[in-house]
Amino acid sequence: xxxxxxxxxxxxxxxxxxxxxxxxxxxxxxxxxxxxxxxxxxxxxxxxxxxxxxxxxxxxxxxxxxxxxxxxxxxxxxxxxxxxxxxxxxxxxxxxxxxxxxxxxxxxxxxxxxxxxxxxxxxxxxxxxxxxxxxxxxxxxxxxxxxxxxxxxxxxxxxxxxxxxxxxxxxxxxxxxxxxxxxxxxxxxxxxxxxxxxxxxxxxxxxxxxxxxxxxxxxxxxxxxxxxxxxxxxxxxxxxxxxxxxxxxxxxxxxxxxxxxxxxxxxxxxxxxxxxxxxxxxxxxxxxxxxxxxxxxxxxxxxxxxxxxxxxxxxxxxxxxxxxxxxxxxxxxxxxxxxxxxxxxxxxxxxxxxxxxxxxxxxxxxxxxxxxxxxxxxxxxxxxxxxxxxxxxxxxxxxxxxxxxxxxxxxxxxxxxxxxxxxxxxxxxxxxxxxxxxxxxxxxxxxxxxxxxxxxxxxxxxxxxxxxxxxxxxxxxxxxxxxxxxxxxxxxxxxxxxxxxxxxxxxxxxxxxxxxxxxxxxxxxxxxxxxxxxxxxxxxxxxxxxxxxxx
Ligand code: HEM
Ligand SMILES: [Cu+2]
Numbered sequence: 001x002x003x004x005x006x007x008x009x010x011x012x013x014x015x016x017x018x019x020x021x022x023x024x025x026x027x028x029x030x031x032x033x034x035x036x037x038x039x040x041x042x043x044x045x046x047x048x049x050x051x052x053x054x055x056x057x058x059x060x061x062x063x064x065x066x067x068x069x070x071x072x073x074x075x076x077x078x079x080x081x082x083x084x085x086x087x088x089x090x091x092x093x094x095x096x097x098x099x100x101x102x103x104x105x106x107x108x109x110x111x112x113x114x115x116x117x118x119x120x121x122x123x124x125x126x127x128x129x130x131x132x133x134x135x136x137x138x139x140x141x142x143x144x145x146x147x148x149x150x151x152x153x154x155x156x157x158x159x160x161x162x163x164x165x166x167x168x169x170x171x172x173x174x175x176x177x178x179x180x181x182x183x184x185x186x187x188x189x190x191x192x193x194x195x196x197x198x199x200x201x202x203x204x205x206x207x208x209x210x211x212x213x214x215x216x217x218x219x220x221x222x223x224x225x226x227x228x229x230x231x232x233x234x235x236x237x238x239x240x241x242x243x244x245x246x247x248x249x250x251x252x253x254x255x256x257x258x259x260x261x262x263x264x265x266x267x268x269x270x271x272x273x274x275x276x277x278x279x280x281x282x283x284x285x286x287x288x289x290x291x292x293x294x295x296x297x298x299x300x301x302x303x304x305x306x307x308x309x310x311x312x313x314x315x316x317x318x319x320x321x322x323x324x325x326x327x328x329x330x331x332x333x334x335x336x337x338x339x340x341x342x343x344x345x346x347x348x349x350x351x352x353x354x355x356x357x358x359x360x361x362x363x364x365x366x367x368x369x370x371x372x373x374x375x376x377x378x379x380x381x382x383x384x385x386x387x388x389x390x391x392x393x394x395x396x397x398x399x400x401x402x403x404x405x406x407x408x409x410x411x412x413x414x415x416x417x418x419x420x421x422x423x424x425x426x427x428x429x430x431x432x433x434x435x436x437x438x439x440x441x442x443x444x445x446x447x448x449x450x451x452x453x454x455x456x457x458x459x460x461x462x463x464x465x466x467x468x469x470x471x472x473x474x475x476x477x478x479x480x481x482x483x484x485x486x487x488x489x490x491x492x493x494x495x496x497x498x499x500x501x502x503x504x505x506x507x508x509x510x511x512x513x514x515x516x517x518x519x520x521x522x523x524x525x526x527x528x529x530x531x532x533x534x535x536x537x538x539x540x541x542x543x544x545x546x547x548x549x550x551x
Pocket of ligand 1: 048051052054055075076078079080082083086087142143144145388392395396400438451452453454472475476
């Protein structure tokens with residue numbers, strides 16, 4: 001058995017003997033991706049824990065065991081962790097790192113040392129965020145959007161949270177830069193842009209957003225810090241500033257950031273659907289180009305977050321109009337996925353049922369998004385639980401679910417082992433049922449006027465919160481169970497072959513599973529499309545040692 005990337009690694013400094021230091025200093029893209037995953041999921045569970053604390057408080061009207069101030073801190077902590085520490089780095093940091101270079105036949109990313117530095121910058125950002133819990137007057141209570149003027153006036157430790165977000169933003173920019181250069185420079189010979197796997201397209205479109213949009217939020221956060229310390233009067237109306245300006249600057253980044261989360265997730269969907277339909281993907285070019293156009297349109301629609309903040313009617317109308325356009329390329333992708341499955345040899349393995357489930361949940365998230373794109377509807381639904389349900393359907397039922405789909409899909413590649421299929425499916429159904437029970441009632445509660453960010457409510461909303469609570473218990477059990485199944489699979493699972501799914505893209509044509517340190521034994525020559533199937537069988541076959549085609 002030849003050595004895998006678990007046995008040996010390249011390090012940023014020297015050749016440490018201890019395994020621990022080898023991991024700390026590793027510049028191998030696969031190991032760095034695993035490190036990101038480990039840290040991110042720890043934070044994910046911390047945020048799930050604060051969410052559960054909120055659901056427990058909301059179980060009945062009136063205060064149960066926390067006061068309003070604590071509740072404000074709980075949802076801020078939940079939102080900041082989920083958004084800045086977990087889902088923005090999310091799929092690019094984990095699967096962009098682990099599989100993107102493998103998919104284009106590269107030995108690593110273009111700048112492996114920068115990749116190492118970026119990971120530690122991310123850790124630094126996380127540490128600053130954590131420190132804000134213990135230093136000063138407690139966690140920020142502003143919500144994850146840090147809206148002025150409240151964030152300028154509250155006594156809580158907003159500054160540190162802003163600095164953390166700034167550092168994390170830097171890490172995001174550097175990741176994007178590294179991936180852009182990698183995709184441009186390190187593709188295997190013969191692999192033109194339109195021969196790249198669709199996940200690589202997703203990462204590519206995302207990387208541009210990371211590079212071009214993140215600096216805007218960086219500057220905004222710096223302005224907020226200056227305002228708070230020196231009172232320079234940018235956002236504070238008492239000093240001639242404009243609080244709505246903060247919202248504009250904030251959403252100019254944060255709306256594209258939503259696509260930064262979802263585009264790589266769509267990329268995962270576009271890998272799984274053809275693999276488990278054993279069919280060439282339908283409309284390859286339209287999927288690829290729709291990622292690019294979503295990334296572009298995403299810059300023009302931030303105003304839909306400000307319908308109720310005071311904007312001219314013309315501005316509102318234009319933003320509403322433009323927002324609808326995002327639905328077009330998104331719809332194109334959905335139709336392409338469904339058309340890919342049509343007359344395919346569908347295999348219902350766990351990654352595929354996650355993908356199919358996500359088509360449902362993300363569609364609900366997307367369609368309810370369209371409803372609040374309409375100005376009149378939004379005036380009614382803004383800051384209600386309808387909106388909370390909408391974004392949880394989109395982010396949790398879209399991005400996070402597809403991340404889970406990807407974890408099942410690439411699990412054999414990363415670990416060389418297989419999880420228990422039946423148990424993994426049970427975990428899926430727990431998650432799927434729990435999730436819908438958790439969030440669907442909130443559309444109704446929000447529609448009837450249950451406001452968000454409130455720790456108390458009128459008795460008529462009780463039933464929705466109670467159903468939601470039961471959903472949360474099932475969902476969180478499902479999450480824990482799923483990670484348990486992964487853990488068991490990794491430690492005790494059966495060994496797999498390099499290509500257990502009969503997939504066609506390059507990351508499945510490695511000499512060993514898990515992959516060796518330097519990935520493919522030879523640089524492959526790519527004179528084929530990414531998803532070539534004939535009669536349900538992959539067309540291109542490789543000799544994994546020489547990387548020569550043998551079909
Ligand atoms: C176990 C699953 C989850 C539960 C039970 C949950 C629950 C909640 C609750 C109760 C709120 C407060 C709503 C309000 O009063 O306005 C909330 C807010 C929020 N959640 Fe989640 N959530 C979960 C997962 C996620 C995930 C995966 C993300 C994103 C990756 C996320 C992002 C957010 C954001 C951004 C807010 C708004 C925070 C704010 O208003 O500042 N949540 N969630
Ligand atoms: Cu938006």
